[in-house]
Amino acid sequence: MAFTLSGDDACQITPPSPIPNPYWVAFSSSAAKLIGLEIGSNELPADATWLEVCAGNALSSTSHQFTQPLSTVYSGHQFGVWAGQLGDGRAILLGEIQGQELQLKGAGKTRYSRMGDGRAVLRSSIREFLCSEAMYSLGIPTTRALSVVGSEMPVRREIMETAAVCTRLAPSFLRIGHFEHFASLQNTSRLAELANLLIQDHYSECQNASNPYLELFKQICQRNAKLVAQWQAVGFCHGVLNSDNISAIGLTMDYGPFGFMDQFQIDHICNHSDQGGRYAYHRQPQIMHWNMACLASAFLPLLELSNDASEAQSLLREALEEFPVAYASAWQSLFRQKIGLMTEDDGDIRLIERLLQAMHDSKVDFTYFFRQLSQTRQNQDIQTICLRDHFIDRSSIDQWFSDYINRLKSENSDDGERRKLMNAANPKYILRNHLAQAAIDKAKQHDFSEVKRLLEILSRPYDEQPEYETYAMPPPPDLEKVEVSCSS
């Protein structure tokens, strides 16, 4: 069910503000299927009313009417500090189709816009669109993107840019920040409504638990622990892991200055506005845990409905301690798969850590390395492994390969079979910053072909696509440092 907290304190009916002369920039036929629209891949909807809807210029298509467009209020912690009330400052929920909420991002001011203009620019909308769809194809939980619609309407950021609207889809856009909002107002009945909504629609497994709210909290932690492990496994940095950007159903959401790492640097910071590196790659798990602690505080009044105060606290504290355990278990399993191990051995984690340290020291391309690693054969002479040339300290990486091959031999796995499994765990194609940038540069000239091509390539990230070999390569040196900031 679409966001159902009705009432002035939770949301406001907000019609989108139109943009002049809208045009399609990008469209995902795969996302369209979720709402029952059958549109051929690489095609645009023939029904022109969808362009008007996705631009925010109309509230009905031929097939659907959206009678209650609304924006919702939430609060949150930004960069570790309580920021108070935030809310959908530029997002408008149109309604729900087949269990998917449709939300326009960048469709104009709302009651929660604060100092903002309610708009999004073409550049950031294309990035969100491509990354949402790429994450989905990688098998990582995410909000989806149906389309980007552009307009020549000017929007001021560091420089003048043009407006775009990204239509997002998700079973729910509820965030940790929604809970924090009503907790900060000590509004326990609203908190209970939110929790009940989640249990009913997204966490039915909690319904029959002896303490449904505690179980709900645990399940939210579990989903987000697994999610962040999946990010680490593909070298994804979110960039702004504020509690208002963390999904209550465990989706990657609010794509801003995110980045997939090219060269592996454990402390990589993708958002150049994040000077202290709070959201650096290696901190993501601990930051997600921190966000779950924010959620725990917000859940306290809910647990106090059925437990005394100190009991409620200790139940939540214990539940919170399960986060690092769930994360570690998911991480270990994903990285074992990445290096092709089918069994568990005590030394595996040390083996993986030694590899990551060596990759960090030599700034090895994360995606390229893991993809190529599947080529290793058990009877291979280490001197013939091409990947060793990517490392500065050859003797140390040779030792690693020797230990790795011995470990493979201990499993006696079939090289061909293992290669297949490893290729299904290590994507060949990711949304590298320089690729997104090239697509954006063309789109600014009204050439959307590169956005379309990237969408197509990234929809099959684990497949070999020989015609697109260059898209799998690390960026050329002059394009290594495409910088992205919070401005969007």
Ligand code: AMP
């Ligand atoms: P973000 O950092 O994008 O997650 O946004 C933080 C808060 O600022 C959210 O409440 C957004 O809705 C709001 N916001 C971001 N950009 C704008 C904008 N251009 N206009 C209005 N609100 C915005």
Ligand code: MG
């Ligand atoms: Mg946000």
